[in-house]
Amino acid sequence: MFFASHISTSRTTDRMPTAAKLVGAMAFFAVGWAAALQALTTMPDGTPATWFAPTIAMIGLWQGWAVAGRGAGMGWSMALGNGLRTSIQIAILGLLLFALRTMFIRSANLRYDGFFEAIFASMDLFIEYFFQSLIVPVWGVLLIGGIIGGLLCEGAARRWR
Template sequence: MPTAAKLFGAMAFALMAFFTAEIVKPHMPESTNFGYMSAVAALVGVVCGWMVMGPTAGKGYYQSVGAGMKTAVVTAAWALFIFAFEAMLRQTMRNMYDGPMEAVVDVARFFVDYGAYLFFPDVATVLLVGGGLAGMLTEWAAKRWK
């Protein structure tokens, strides 16, 4: 059921994911082709904001900060998986793998490699503080339009 909290959660986490992706870009190698990285991250933020944060709204501001940080980490994990899977598909198109198991294992390697960029202080700050603020905005919408 659509609610104002789910809508605000979707919008807030889309912004948080978009800005997190933008903050990550300077840390990556110069030869990286980013393509639709920020847009894909924002789309993942919409889905996670709607499905993860939206239903947990209405329990108070204190809990909304924790729920927002949890949603931010879930958003980052799903975005990392999507980017790792896309990198594996790119490698597959170049016939870089001898078998399907090697490709599946490489998804995990890409996930860990890309996940390392989240531990830069500015990226982690945007991710966690932005998640907490997005959670508070979602809570505000839940209380405002109950």
């Protein structure tokens, strides 16, 4: 009995908006936007990147709300970990999304002979984009921004309970 009532209340409180979730969403939106602007400098000339920065920023908003904001209130060391985790998830989801996007555009142009060739090509694109992103400004923004964002979420959770 206790476990069932505890699980149902924890699920509903996880969905409730809190100040920490709002601060996390705003902070990691900014981290995603800044990291995307830094990543634009690493892209080859002629790469279509019209929606790159807004898309990465929206991933940051989502991850800031769902990961950093929900994990706030568990202490300052956990805040650092949650912030870094959120930033790394922004990077991985962004790389995966744009690798899949490129694969779908190429498959629409009939560049692949089959399904599995397209899947393996998307994995190659993910790895290629990952190595392109391994410059100091992109990961510097993500890591420092993640630490600051995690601390801001923890401060908001402590200030507005």
